[in-house]
């Protein structure tokens with residue numbers, strides 16, 4: 104039985120993508136070869152890479168606006184240091200909204216001063232700080248659009264005249280944003296775009312080349328841009344599956360359609376969290392994430408019963424992260440409204456039972 108997959112990442116991808124991706128392992132483009140055995144320099148793969156880079160920019164509305172898209176390796180965690188390596192000369196401004204922001208800050212400190220403009224650590228990151236000043240003499244401002252672990256999401260982004268860098272790992276392609284506000288966006292594929300193994304980086308070329316340090320080739324965005332994201336062997340299969348997902352997003356109506364669907368799912372679960380006296384939401388209401396809904400049982404003694412119920416119903420990955428506890432429903436693009444309804448029905452059932 105196919106499970107209702109609420110896993111936080113790696114996570115659900117469209118069924119159509121799984122089918123096409125598995126076919127390509129046996130015979131890619133009727134070439135008589137598997138995608139796993141072809142050269143990354145072959146015409147077939149070069150066209151996959153080109154289409155993936157171009158489609159990513161197209162879906163984000165960033166085509167012909169001075170941006171380049173790259174598919175790199177090392178995860179979003181590598182971007183924590185690579186952004187600083189390339190952009191941090193003296194000082195950078197960081198908004199600390201959770202575990203991932205904190206990790207980005209730690210890496211950036213290896214390259215220069217970090218001005219933590221605001222933090223929500225005082226309340227275990229259950230909200231997004233709102234009023235803070237971004238120093239205009241910083242090299243860039245860094246934020247995390249969606250906090251996968253705590254279930255908060257930035258609904259607005261500050262206005263600043265310095266370059267904006269954003270970790271969008273867990274909500275890229277999930278909602279319409281004016282992406283042109285950002286100068287560098289990165290996202291590990293495995294939350295909403297593809298399998299683990301590749302990371303999308305979208306960078307405005309004009310911000311590069313300003314830091315004075317020597318940058319090793321593999322860490323240098325300009326080197327990767329100069330080689331069309333093929334400086335070394337890319338994650339061939341991960342890029343291919345990401346391309347299939349990007350095509351799926353486009354065919355479904357693009358980011359706008361994803362956002363409408365995601366909002367319906369979020370509304371459904373949050374309404375139940377608020378209505379059901381057995382449950383309580385973790386994140387501040389105005390900052391709730393449409394991707395990762397975090398909630399707890401008011402009375403922990405129901406945990407065993409509820410856990411048994413959802414596991415028996417074929418629900419996967421509903422346990423919260425250890426730093427929050429309780430539950431986390433990750434509702435990425437490919438998750439259906441029906442799957443969310445299953446969990447909501449179980450919450451109601453628990454209410455009637457106890």
Ligand SMILES: *Cc1c(COP(=O)(O)O)cnc(C)c1O
Nearest residue numbers: 178179180203251270272273291
């Ligand atoms: C998962 C995640 C990361 C870490 O990604 P890796 O690819 O495992 O390095 C970073 N930032 C956010 C927001 C995430 O959700």
